[in-house]
Amino acid sequence: MHVTYTLDPVPALVQEPPFSYGVNPFPDEGLVRRTHNMRGQFVVLENDLAALYGVDPTELRTQVDHSAARFPEHLAFRLTAEEAGALPLSVRGSLNDGPRAFTAAGVLMLACVIGSERAVAISVRIMALFVRMRQVLVANQDLLLRLERLGERSINGHADIAATLNDLEHLFTPHPRDN
Incomplete structure (x- = not known):
């Protein structure tokens, strides 16, 4: 009788499935470049999240505005003119009222609001990066x-x-908000 052993100590039933939501695994360096340390916490800006989630930035902003009760200040906040001015124009965009920044919990809430499997998969990767x-x-x-x-x-x-x-x-050093 021939027995085959696998070197993988984790049973196949509990392994994380490969990304099957149209998400190409990209290096974490791509996520790191889209992550900022503002007001003492890690955040991702709305334009970057829209690109990662594969949605139009205007649509993303509209959905967040319609679900404003789900995004209190500790989940998402608008950058002040000073905070936005510290970012390169290519990062901050050209919004008149300042881009929104999403904290770790805000990233997850946004994935729920967007409702796509891709958004959920990307959010899980962002959360893992924030933890690291x-x-x-x-x-x-x-x-x-x-x-x-x-x-x-x-x-x-x-x-x-x-x-x-x-x-x-x-x-x-985290950069807390100056009031």
Whole structure:
């Protein structure tokens, strides 16, 4: 009697199915570029979500406006002029009232409002990315403290080191909303 063993320790019944919703698996770098750290949390802008979900941005905004009760401030918020101005024009778009930013929970709610399987599949990937990004921030808190101490000691006469440290600090530091 011949027995075949599989190297996969996870039974096929519990494996995640491949994306079958017309979603091409794209590298997480594509998602990372569409993710911003604003007001102390990770967000994705409405134009980026529309592109990822495969819907027209105007239609997405209309659906969100019609479902406004589902999107309180902690799920989706409009960027202030200052926040929008800090983004490249290609990212922020040309909206007069500022683009909407969706938090992790807002991304999931938007997928429910859109109602497509593609939106749900993309939202799951975005949520996984947000979790990984939070883990990286938590894991690197010690590194940030060391960089800060290094910056305090070596800034005298070393503008290039100071600039690099400032760039790293900006990358890792959440930017809360200024009121």
